[in-house]
Amino acid sequence: MIELYGVKKSFDDQIVLRDIGLTIPKGRTTVVVGQSGCGKSVLLRVILRLTSLDDGKIIINGMDTSEYSEHEMMSIRRKVGMLFQGSALFDSMTVWENVAYPLLENGNVPIDEIDKRVLELLDFTEMGDAVDKLPGALSGGMKKRVALARALVANPDFIFYDEPTTGLDPITASKINTLIRNTQEKYGATSVVVTHDMVSALTVGDLFAFLDAGIIAFVGEQNEFLNNDVAQLQKFLKKAAPDKYVEKFAK
Numbered sequence: 001m002i003e004l005y006g007v008k009k010s011f012d013d014q015i016v017l018r019d020i021g022l023t024i025p026k027g028r029t030t031v032v033v034g035q036s037g038c039g040k041s042v043l044l045r046v047i048l049r050l051t052s053l054d055d056g057k058i059i060i061n062g063m064d065t066s067e068y069s070e071h072e073m074m075s076i077r078r079k080v081g082m083l084f085q086g087s088a089l090f091d092s093m094t095v096w097e098n099v100a101y102p103l104l105e106n107g108n109v110p111i112d113e114i115d116k117r118v119l120e121l122l123d124f125t126e127m128g129d130a131v132d133k134l135p136g137a138l139s140g141g142m143k144k145r146v147a148l149a150r151a152l153v154a155n156p157d158f159i160f161y162d163e164p165t166t167g168l169d170p171i172t173a174s175k176i177n178t179l180i181r182n183t184q185e186k187y188g189a190t191s192v193v194v195t196h197d198m199v200s201a202l203t204v205g206d207l208f209a210f211l212d213a214g215i216i217a218f219v220g221e222q223n224e225f226l227n228n229d230v231a232q233l234q235k236f237l238k239k240a241a242p243d244k245y246v247e248k249f250a251k
């Protein structure tokens with residue numbers, strides 16, 4: 001479980017996270033939605049302290065990490081698999097090397113075990129045929145599937161997905177959504193999906209949080225989310241969600 005209390009983050013005089021309170025429950029998928037630029041990626045980065053925290057508490061598995069040193073945060077980051085917004089694969093490494101990287105870096109895992117695990121995950125994400133390819137030879141959706149395999153390789157307790165479907169065609173996006181759901185079912189990890197793709201949000205989410213003007217302006221289950229009385233969220237949904245989806249999911 002991850003708990004955030006009064007989390008604040010500004011860049012110079014731009015306040016991005018004003019006062020974030022949010023509980024991310026264990027074993028479920030929490031979706032954070034909000035306008036482009038509202039601070040979704042910053043929120044994930046602050047939790048992992050890839051971006052520094054100005055104020056507030058971030059409690060992960062009961063441990064208050066707010067004052068953790070860089071060294072202590074390294075052990076937290078090992079528990080989290082992150083699918084970055086742009087996939088962030090290493091261009092000079094093959095698919096196999098990219099996926100193996102977290103285990104190779106760990107230094108304690110025998111190479112045949114690493115190989116077995118990498119191939120298992122590439123099989124799971126249907127990228128088994130691309131083990132020796134370089135990222136430059138892959139499409140956007142293929143890169144995301146490799147990045148997902150890498151995020152899962154070290155058996156993380158938590159998986160953070162930053163815009164897992166952005167820039168993909170609807171069919172590829174739907175494949176990624178299915179993978180996120182299957183990952184949840186197969187590995188039981190606690191997941192956070194940050195997205196402005198409402199079809200993806202409604203397909204993968206158990207719990208929904210709306211980030212607006214630096215606060216979590218709404219949090220609830222799908223039905224409450226679609227039938228909420230928060231004016232800003234209603235406005236956001238009207239703009240972002242295809243009506244037929246809202247109808248289908250609101251039932």
Ligand SMILES: Nc1ncnc2c1ncn2[C@@H]1O[C@H](COP(=O)(O)OP(=O)(O)OP(=O)(O)O)[C@@H](O)[C@H]1O
Nearest residue numbers: 011016034035036037038039040041042043163196
């Ligand atoms: N390192 C940084 N330095 C300065 N400003 C930053 C930095 N990182 C993010 N910002 C600013 O913080 C705000 C929130 O950015 P963020 O990337 O979190 O938005 P987002 O909600 O993820 O948007 P999108 O949906 O487009 O990915 C933006 O105005 C951005 O310019």
Ligand SMILES: [Mg+2]
Nearest residue numbers: 040041085163
């Ligand atoms: Mg972002």
